[in-house]
Amino acid sequence: MILKSAISGSITRNSHARVVDELGKAIVGGIYSPGAVLPGDAELAERFDVSRTVLREAMKTLTAKGLVVPKARIGTRVTERSTWNLFDGDVLIWHLESGNDPEFISNLAEMRLSFEPFAANLAAKRANGAEIARLFACVEAMEKADAMDSFAVADLEFHLTLLEISKNPFMFSVGSLIEAALVTSFRLSSPNGEPRRQKATSDAHRTIVKAIAAGNGNEAATAMQAVIIDGRDRIAGQITRS
Structure with missing residues (x-):
């Protein structure tokens, strides 16, 4: 999957995968640094033009990859890099796409x-x-x-x-x-x-x-x-x- 994506330069994504991909790249690329709180659900749902359900599922995926953790009354916080699953194909792609x-x-x-x-x-x-x-x-x-x-x-x-x-x-x-x-x-x-x-x-x-x-x-x-x-x-x- 990683190599095919690099060769083709693109990959077809549904709404869930698109949200995961864009937020994942932003986190790994440093736009949202460790400790930062992601924008709220309403703002992200509007930005990506997706339902709250799709957004929640995307956050669950990013959580499973170790990139974020939900905090009650705070929001979704970006975790330290030491918790990221670097064996995950998407996380590896995001590292490669963030620069050499x-x-x-x-x-x-x-x-x-x-x-x-x-x-x-x-x-x-x-x-x-x-x-x-x-x-x-x-x-x-x-x-x-x-x-x-x-x-x-x-x-x-x-x-x-x-x-x-x-x-x-x-x-x-x-x-x-x-x-x-x-x-x-x-x-x-x-x-x-x-x-x-x-x-x-x-x-x-x-x-x-x-x-x-x-x-x-x-x-x-x-x-x-x-x-x-x-x-x-x-x-x-x-x-x-x-």
Whole structure:
């Protein structure tokens, strides 16, 4: 969902989702800072041209994401960032849309480094031949991609497939973090259109698969770590130059 939204540049939203999206972006983007009280129901209902029922449901959604908390006789207050659910796809999108924050991107890379290399290690121990073939197919799709969006989709498919074949369900549940990181890469530094770099990136992913196929977990983990660090540094370089 995150990547598809970034590729298309838009997403169809009903009234409830539109209110959630606009208020969520305003909160994450700092228009409403932690501790601030949101405008009252009447004002927001008029602003978004929605019923009080739709507005209440939107507030429940934002509350579930950890962004706001209702306070009796006070109103709906924005919570501290430490309570926000950063594993939530919408919250990640709002972070990405609020600008290229080097600290956020660095934190995202640190999280990936904490679990993806280990997932690669597990895959080397648990993957069967058909699953390894799926990974090789993803690499081939990356190498042959003739557009940025097709490269990004193949890249995402590679990493989500690897989490899946680690056969640890908790691994797959954090796939949204990878998707957010690849959206940033898609927007700032996709190698598509640069044949040499596209091949180098594809080869780096192929190195991971070869290590998994050989049953060498340590090599697979090291190769995955190198891929994540390379992507992180490339994005940081683009932000510095922009």
